[in-house]
Amino acid sequence: MGNEYILGIFTLAGINLMTVLGLSLLTGFTGLFSFGHAGFMAIGGYATALMTLNFHWPFIPSLMVGGLAAALVSAVLGKVTLKLKGDYFCIATLGFGEAVRLILDNVQTFGGARGWPGIPHYTNFWNVLGINIVAIIILANLIHSRHGRNMIAVREEELASQIVGINVFKYKMISLVISAAYAGIAGGMMGHYMTFLQPKMFSLVKSTELTIIVIFGGLGSISGSVLGALVLTSLPEILRAFSSWRLVFYGLAVIFIMISRPEGLMGGYELTPSSMKRLYRNIVSKRSKAVHSAGGDK
Amino acid sequence: MKKKVLALLMVCMMIVSVGLAGCSSKTETAAPAETASPADETVKVGWMGSLTGDQAVWGQCELNTVKMLFEEINGKGGVLGKKLEVIGYDTKGDPQEAVNVAKRLTTQDKVCAILGPNASGNAIPIAPVLEEAKVPDIATVATNPKVTVLDGKVKPYNFRVCFIDPYQGAVAAGYAADILKAKSAAVLYDVGDDYSQGLTEFFEEFFVKKGGTIVAREGFKTGDVDFRPQLSKIKAANPEVIFMPYFFKEVALSANQARELGIDAILMGGDGWPSEQLISMAKDAVEGSFFVNHLDYEDPEVQDFKTRYKAKYGKDVELNGYLVHDAVLMFVDGMTRAGEANGEKIAQALETTDIKGITGRIKISKETHNPEGKDAAILKIVDGKYVFQQKFAAE
Numbered sequence: 001m002g003n004e005y006i007l008g009i010f011t012l013a014g015i016n017l018m019t020v021l022g023l024s025l026l027t028g029f030t031g032l033f034s035f036g037h038a039g040f041m042a043i044g045g046y047a048t049a050l051m052t053l054n055f056h057w058p059f060i061p062s063l064m065v066g067g068l069a070a071a072l073v074s075a076v077l078g079k080v081t082l083k084l085k086g087d088y089f090c091i092a093t094l095g096f097g098e099a100v101r102l103i104l105d106n107v108q109t110f111g112g113a114r115g116w117p118g119i120p121h122y123t124n125f126w127n128v129l130g131i132n133i134v135a136i137i138i139l140a141n142l143i144h145s146r147h148g149r150n151m152i153a154v155r156e157e158e159l160a161s162q163i164v165g166i167n168v169f170k171y172k173m174i175s176l177v178i179s180a181a182y183a184g185i186a187g188g189m190m191g192h193y194m195t196f197l198q199p200k201m202f203s204l205v206k207s208t209e210l211t212i213i214v215i216f217g218g219l220g221s222i223s224g225s226v227l228g229a230l231v232l233t234s235l236p237e238i239l240r241a242f243s244s245w246r247l248v249f250y251g252l253a254v255i256f257i258m259i260s261r262p263e264g265l266m267g268g269y270e271l272t273p274s275s276m277k278r279l280y281r282n283i284v285s286k287r288s289k290a291v292h293s294a295g296g297d298k
Numbered sequence: 299m300k301k302k303v304l305a306l307l308m309v310c311m312m313i314v315s316v317g318l319a320g321c322s323s324k325t326e327t328a329a330p331a332e333t334a335s336p337a338d339e340t341v342k343v344g345w346m347g348s349l350t351g352d353q354a355v356w357g358q359c360e361l362n363t364v365k366m367l368f369e370e371i372n373g374k375g376g377v378l379g380k381k382l383e384v385i386g387y388d389t390k391g392d393p394q395e396a397v398n399v400a401k402r403l404t405t406q407d408k409v410c411a412i413l414g415p416n417a418s419g420n421a422i423p424i425a426p427v428l429e430e431a432k433v434p435d436i437a438t439v440a441t442n443p444k445v446t447v448l449d450g451k452v453k454p455y456n457f458r459v460c461f462i463d464p465y466q467g468a469v470a471a472g473y474a475a476d477i478l479k480a481k482s483a484a485v486l487y488d489v490g491d492d493y494s495q496g497l498t499e500f501f502e503e504f505f506v507k508k509g510g511t512i513v514a515r516e517g518f519k520t521g522d523v524d525f526r527p528q529l530s531k532i533k534a535a536n537p538e539v540i541f542m543p544y545f546f547k548e549v550a551l552s553a554n555q556a557r558e559l560g561i562d563a564i565l566m567g568g569d570g571w572p573s574e575q576l577i578s579m580a581k582d583a584v585e586g587s588f589f590v591n592h593l594d595y596e597d598p599e600v601q602d603f604k605t606r607y608k609a610k611y612g613k614d615v616e617l618n619g620y621l622v623h624d625a626v627l628m629f630v631d632g633m634t635r636a637g638e639a640n641g642e643k644i645a646q647a648l649e650t651t652d653i654k655g656i657t658g659r660i661k662i663s664k665e666t667h668n669p670e671g672k673d674a675a676i677l678k679i680v681d682g683k684y685v686f687q688q689k690f691a692a693e
Contacts, residue, residue: 003405004401004404004405004430004431005398005401005402005405005406008397008398008401009398012394012398101490102489102490102519105489105490105495106489112492112495113488113489113490113491113492113494113495114418114419114442114444114492114495114496115393115419115422115492117422117423117444117448118448118449121426193397194393194394194397194423195423195425195426196393196419196422196423198393198419198492199490200393200419200490200492201392201393201394236395237398237402240387240388240402243349243386243388244349244350244354244358244388246349246350246388247350247390
């Protein structure tokens with residue numbers, strides 16, 4: 001009953017999660033803030049749709065092309081902007097995201113601002129789930145490798161990591177390219193879920209929303225990103241009952257959670273089988289202690 | 299530690315409530331008629347549109363109109379002896395939300411038809427959802443041709459009550475060339491807006507066909523408030539008519555600035571113009587301007603509805619109200635002829651709609667699902683009032 005709707009929300013959450021995972025690597029693990037990831041999504045989305053519609057490629061290879069297209073563009077962008085320090089990089093990405101949208105608005109081949117309808121409906125809950133699982137495994141392995149530790153070092157102290165011999169520029173670049181590829185794939189899935197692409201869908205608001213999800217979930221935590229994407233994508237739907245006040249409550253809910261947990265939902269912790277076991281043991285031992293002391297009072 | 303557990307609990311609760319939200323909550327239901335009828339005798343009809351965001355004024359007016367009309371219909375005994383109930387959801391004008399809403403309406407609330415949305419960008423992506431659920435949708439002011447027809451194939455469950463962009467562009471161009479006898483025109487348009495791009499394209503095409511020349515074509519970006527650079531260029535080109543195919547807020551700003559720069563060309567626009575705000579923001583600047591509209595506000599046909607709406611809500615009806623009024627008429631007619639509240643049957647019945655609405659005769663074409671030969675009204679702004687000029691059909 002109503003599965004279609006719930007699955008639809010989870011599919012959207014999964015699509016958002018794909019970009020958020022990439023962004024988590026860039027922002028959470030490498031310490032670079034981006035406000036232009038909707039631009040990478042747009043590039044990926046349009047490239048994927050181009051492959052399936054005009055060249056009749058199957059879905060998964062087309063998605064790869066979409067991811068690759070976004071990665072290539074990000075490499076060029078990174079080459080020119082990654083030398084910028086701190087906030088300047090953030091502003092450059094912001095400009096990039098808006099530029100992509102405005103260019104697409106005016107390229108009539110893809111329908112311009114009126115959008116591109118008639119994209120085949122390939123994305124469903126199951127392939128989004130599959131792609132996300134693969135993406136999480138790749139990301140988790142990357143972060144636990146030497147490269148991942150180098151990225152974290154760059155995040156923590158750029159100068160010091162340079163002194164110990166880490167090629168800061170290279171790791172920033174890898175991080176940006178991977179995150180753009182993730183965003184590109186997400187854009188492709190989005191286009192084939194909506195069967196419609198419109199530059200309006202990839203506005204600055206979308207980029208900010210994605211960055212908010214990463215911070216909301218907790219910087220430097222993959223499971224935080226997963227939770228963040230699930231919660232923040234479904235929240236507006238849960239709040240439907242409030243009708244026109246919906247977005248006010250959405251904002252309030254986000255503010256409330258950020259105040260009560262400024263480090264984000266997971267705050268750098270990971271939810272893995274072993275950490276869950278530890279958490280369970282902690283709770284149990286505390287309770288048994290409490291029971292024990294209560295008994296002692298008698 | 300405690301904090302962490304708390305946070306985890308909170309997250310779990312939120313995820314669970316997604317599921318719960320699915321099973322419960324019937325928001326925005328119209329107040330049922332005095333006598334509560336058994337559940338099996340109500341027919342649920344969906345509505346979607348912007349209740350938040352920059353087009354909220356129109357969306358709220360649409361939903362209010364639907365609620366009012368359903369109450370009136372229920373008061374008279376309903377349709378086929380059944381009461382109508384509207385379930386309205388906000389899309390914030392976002393295509394993603396529109397897809398969510400369409401899924402929710404068709405699979406959770408099990409509506410038999412959907413009214414709205416008003417934006418073409420929202421009406422296009424919901425087509426596959428409608429086809430899967432076999433529920434028809436009647437869009438209100440979605441004027442992009444691709445809402446109902448894609449690659450020469452009509453979408454079986456998408457309908458609309460308004461005319462389309464090529465027609466509107468042709469009417470504006472035809473009126474400028476034939477009636478205003480303009481030889482040169484300039485276009486100022488919003489490069490980031492689908493509606494604006496569409497109208498610009500068709501206006502230019504038809505104006506040139508009529509033997510006129512486009513002397514300037516300047517774009518701005520959604521959200522811009524300063525149009526002086528573009529207007530200065532337009533002034534240098536010295537057109538007789540300036541076509542402004544965008545929404546009232548920007549129209550008011552750009553019209554004021556054009557007059558400040560000393561441009562005295564006639565301003566023309568489309569159905570994005572009519573709004574009380576346009577007059578209050580730029581009464582003098584838009585004086586003597588013309589625009590294409592779906593109806594004439596002073597038409598005796600619409601007076602009754604106008605007064606009923608004003609009496610109930612204390613506000614004036616916006617343009618969308620009139621169109622959703624006709625969408626309701628079209629739905630009621632379709633359901634009556636279908637004989638039951640079944641989406642598939644209603645869709646079939648809608649294909650042969652031929653009714654008289656307050657915005658004109660609505661005769662749906664089987665090939666395009668658009669109302670055929672609906673005349674556009676040309677309105678002129680005189681002393682801050684919209685004065686009807688004539689019905690104008692483009693060849």
